[in-house]
Amino acid sequence: xxxxxxxxxxxxxxxxxxxxxxxxxxxxxxxxxxxxxxxxxxxxxxxxxxxxxxxxxxxxxxxxxxxxxxxxxxxxxxxxxxxxxxxxxxxxxxxxxxxxxxxxxxxxxxxxxxxxxxxxxxxxxxxxxxxxxxxxxxxxxxxxxxxxxxxxxxxxxxxxxxxxxxxxxxxxxxxxxxxxxxxxxxxxxxxxxxxxxxxxxxxxxxxxxxxxxxxxxxxxxxxxxxx
Amino acid sequence: xxxxxxxxxxxxxxxxxxxxxxxxxxxxxxxxxxxxxxxxxxxxxxxxxxxxxxxxxxxxxxxxxxxxxxxxxxxxxxxxxxxxxxxxxxxxxxxxxxxxxxxxxxxxxxxxxxxxxxxxx
Numbered sequence: 001x002x003x004x005x006x007x008x009x010x011x012x013x014x015x016x017x018x019x020x021x022x023x024x025x026x027x028x029x030x031x032x033x034x035x036x037x038x039x040x041x042x043x044x045x046x047x048x049x050x051x052x053x054x055x056x057x058x059x060x061x062x063x064x065x066x067x068x069x070x071x072x073x074x075x076x077x078x079x080x081x082x083x084x085x086x087x088x089x090x091x092x093x094x095x096x097x098x099x100x101x102x103x104x105x106x107x108x109x110x111x112x113x114x115x116x117x118x119x120x121x122x123x124x125x126x127x128x129x130x131x132x133x134x135x136x137x138x139x140x141x142x143x144x145x146x147x148x149x150x151x152x153x154x155x156x157x158x159x160x161x162x163x164x165x166x167x168x169x170x171x172x173x174x175x176x177x178x179x180x181x182x183x184x185x186x187x188x189x190x191x192x193x194x195x196x197x198x199x200x201x202x203x204x205x206x207x208x209x210x211x212x213x214x215x216x217x218x219x220x221x222x223x224x225x226x227x
Numbered sequence: 228x229x230x231x232x233x234x235x236x237x238x239x240x241x242x243x244x245x246x247x248x249x250x251x252x253x254x255x256x257x258x259x260x261x262x263x264x265x266x267x268x269x270x271x272x273x274x275x276x277x278x279x280x281x282x283x284x285x286x287x288x289x290x291x292x293x294x295x296x297x298x299x300x301x302x303x304x305x306x307x308x309x310x311x312x313x314x315x316x317x318x319x320x321x322x323x324x325x326x327x328x329x330x331x332x333x334x335x336x337x338x339x340x341x342x343x344x345x346x347x348x
Contacts, residue, residue, distance in 0.1 A: 010241040017239075017285070018332050021312025034317040039238075039287050225244040227252045 003044050003182065003207065008217045011127070011224075013042045016186045016203060019123030023116035023201075024190065030115070031097060033192040040188040047152050047183045050204065055145035058200070061088045063141050065113030066151070069121050069134040077209030077216070078128060080183070081151065082117040084109075085144060085200040093197050106139045113137035116201060127220055159208070182207045230258045232275060236268045236294065237283040237310070242334070246281060249336045254343075265289030269297060277305050278346055281330070281339070284311035284318065295327050306346045310334050 004012070017040060024035040043050070063086045070079035086094070086109060094112065095105040114137050125132040140147050184205035191198035207213065233254075235246045243261050250259045260275070262268035264286050280298060284291035295307045308328035311318065322329040328345060330338050 007241060010239050014239045014241050014332075018312040021314050021332065025314045025316075028315040028317065034315060037285060037313060039285055221241065225241065225248050227248050 003210065004184065004214070004217070007221060008214065009042050009044075009184075011217055011221055012124075012184065012205070013040055013186060015123050015127045016040055016042075016120055016188075018127075019120035020116075020188055020201065022123070023119030026115045026119065027112070027190075030112075031094070031192060031195065031197065033195055033197070035190050035192055038189045040186060042187075043185045044182055044207070045185060046181050047204070048181070050183055050185045051145060051148045051152060054148055054202070058085055058144040059087055060144060060146075061142050062086060062144050063088065063091050063109055063139065064144050064147050065109050065117070066138045066140065066147070067113060067117040067121065067134050069132045072131040072133040077212035078124065078130065078132060078205065079209075080203065080205040082120055082134075083148075083200075083202045083204070084113045084116055085202065086112070087198060088142065090197045090199060091141075093195055097195070106141065109139045109141075110137045113139065120201065120203060128216055129220070130216075230256055231278040232258045232260060233279040233281065234260045234262065234268065234272060234277055235281045236262045236265070236286070236291070237281075238263050238286045239283070242283065242310075242332075246334060246339075249334075249339055253336055254339070265291075265294040265297070268294060272298065272302070277302055279343060280305055280307045281310045281334070281342070282307060284309050284313050292321055292325065295322075296325055299325070299327075306342070308342045 020037055020040070024037055028035045065084040065086070067082040069082060071077060091105055091109060095108045099108045117137065118134070121132050121134055184207060186203040186205070187200060189198065189200050233250065235243050237243050247259060247261070250257055260271055262271050265288055282291040282294055291309050291311065295309065298305055298307060306328070308330050309322045310330045310332060312332040314331050319329045328342060330342060
């Protein structure tokens with residue numbers, strides 16, 4: 001089965017874009033600064049390659065805010081993780097701007113993640129006409145690529161446990177694991193005009209239920225583009 | 228009577244398809260030109276008389292504000308609207324400062340009708 005075609009990727013990118021627009025507007029109001037968004041990049045690649053490319057780009061001392069999500073209605077096969085990466089120096093500037101001594105940097109970053117990542121996930125849920133369950137944002141200070149590896153390993157262990165308990169055929173199990181290894185990565189960098197604040201937003205969309213996902217994406221495309 | 232011409236500039240083919248859908252459903256007396264980026268748009272409109280332009284802001288290469296300024300140099304009567312997911316107040320003010328409109332994504336038929344009501348000339 002082919003992975004996502006250009007138009008399907010386009011829908012997801014545009015959806016991400018719309019969510020980013022709302023999230024960056026909220027961030028801009030919070031910081032009192034214009035937030036410049038770079039052009040988003042979208043790729044389908046093995047999860048390991050996605051993590052490796054993050055490891056090359058991201059400072060190991062940066063902070064990660066993670067928002068796991070999945071389709072509450074179970075209809076669209078949407079599941080994955082949304083991340084906000086904030087360099088250590090930016091985290092300090094944001095914290096000084098927004099908090100007093102009673103609010104920790106972790107709480108400030110959690111709220112930031114809440115604003116931006118929920119905007120992206122909200123946009124995804126709207127366009128796919130579903131509801132996404134998401135956990136409270138987790139803040140991991142001074143952790144990036146090692147955290148991504150840990151998350152991927154934990155998810156693989158959980159999937160392996162599911163696979164052995166239902167005992168699919170050998171060929172079927174190999175095929176589903178191969179798809180699980182691929183992920184859709186949507187990412188965008190941002191920075192503010194004057195204060196030294198920058199970061200990166202990234203969405204990993206799980207492709208293990210690809211056929212259901214493609215069906216819903218195609219439904220959305222049809223709704224939006226056919227007269 | 229000659230059809231009026233509109234231009235949509237967006238790197239997203241999906242976004243262009245959505246606009247095409249609205250025009251084919253509701254604005255049959257318009258011709259719609261499509262471009263995927265600023266350079267493509269400038270080449271496409273050479274020698275054309277345009278009435279309306281809907282331009283994405285965040286595109287590879289030239290952004291929508293820069294493209295709008297270049298278009299206004301050659302087509303001063305062109306009614307231009309920035310169509311963007313980037314809904315920050317500062318972005319809206321920048322659009323206003325160069326005399327162009329601002330439409331929040333996702334675009335819909337009502338927003339296009341509103342943009343057409345402000346046509347110059």
